[in-house]
Amino acid sequence: MPPHRSHLPVFIRSGQLAATITRSIKMKFTFFILFGIITTSQALNILGIFPYQGKSHFIVFKVYLQELANRGHNVTVISHFPEKDAPNNYKDISLAKSASPIEDSVPVERSYLTILGMLYYLTDTGIENCEAMLANQEVQRLIKEKTKFDVVVLEQFNSDCALGIAYKLGAPVVGTVAHILMPWHYQRLGIPYNPAYVPFHFLEGGTKPSLYQRVERTLFDIGFRSLYYLRTQRSNEITLAKYFDDIPPLETLAREIKFLLVSHNFMLTGSRLFPANVIEVGGYHVSKAKQLPADLEKFIQSSEHGVIYISFGSVVKSSSMSETQIQAILGAMAKLPQKFIWKWESDTLVADKNKLYVAKWLPQVDILAHRKTLAFMSHAGMGGTTEAIHYGVPMVAMPIMGDQPANAASIEESGLGVQLQVTELTKENLLAAFKKVLDPEFRENVNRLSKAWHERPLSPLDTAVFWTEFAAKHSKFTFRTAAADVPFYQYINLDVYTILTLIAMLPVIAVWILCCRTKKVVDAKNIKKN
Structure with a gap:
């Protein structure tokens, strides 16, 4: 009216x-x-280089790249995921079909063997991505024509090959990661890595590891970095040398990165000792929720006690679970009054359709945002984890690979949820985990955590855009911490400790020399008497 x-x-x-x-x-x-x-007067020419074929990574970067275009910048993107309806100021250089996709390709299992398999996968794809990108005719033409770019944004993951392209184009670099830091990121950026309190990308323990886990981290850190430098980085340099004869060592170029935008926020991952050029932008990809499909909305609305959502992302294949694991989850479901929604990649699951809704693809953000979604069982990928904390949904985290073990530890330490290892998956353990996160007091704490997650002076997406524009406008400056330039023996104060040890030993040496001389004099006198 x-x-x-x-x-x-x-x-x-x-x-x-x-x-x-x-x-x-x-x-x-x-x-x-x-x-x-x-x-228009401030529009930048921006090149995005994302040669890795992981869709879960690019889902995050896509939001950032599209926002740069929305701000009026001219954006050219090298990736495996070209836009279907790109605006005029967004251009794709497609690498699609140059590498095999990795969706729904990882089984639900975890062991030292799978961790080592991940290491070799990273090195192999880092080599293959570099070769495929440099062989691309459009990429070659871009470099030969010396296209002017104000800044290059690129993924820092399994290869440094893109840094060679940025060098040839003479543009400053902003790195991005869709996860926590890789082992080879710390030294180049001057970030302290101490296994006593810094989570390791591929292992459990979080910020409170046991002695065994600290030894484990140290050995795996040496192994991962060594293979990366000796195999991936070296191969990338050889590949670049086939096309260009003036590319500096890639590790040298990596140290020249202006800023690294990381998918962190201290409310989830805890306080880290980051230098000024490492910027936390965790959660910038989370979109506003949309209306659910009619059948899914009807299923959720019919749940008197709410729903629990289960998904292991775009890479881990739920339907590859063993029969024992499947029965453990179904058994826990049967003991709870809530209904369940499960991302399931095959048609083989037999379950009560009134109790369980399954689909090969699900609108995750829209489900998590629904007021009746009470909990989220996940593999603890960083994308889904930030979506859960964004919408205040408690988690049961069951990590499988990559950064997921470290994320699961952060989920538990922050109070967002609990973690359950794959080897501990039983009906009883899962039921206990669900009951814990469904407790009203636990959920209330997650709501408080989510509220604090949102309280930032600038939104994460605005932050990412701001520092990208800053790097382009002030490219003559270096923002690298001095710690990145200090030789390792000085970084760990080995020379200082050596000098102090020698000084501390001087009195002992002096006493020893004095005793030796006294003994010699006494022995000489005794010889004369005899």
């Missing part, structure tokens, strides 16, 4: 409405013209 006429403002009642609207339109029109001029 429209407001009563007597309640309308005086200027409308006095017949000045038309004039006021006209002035308002003129002011807005002038503002948009000025805004357009300012945006």
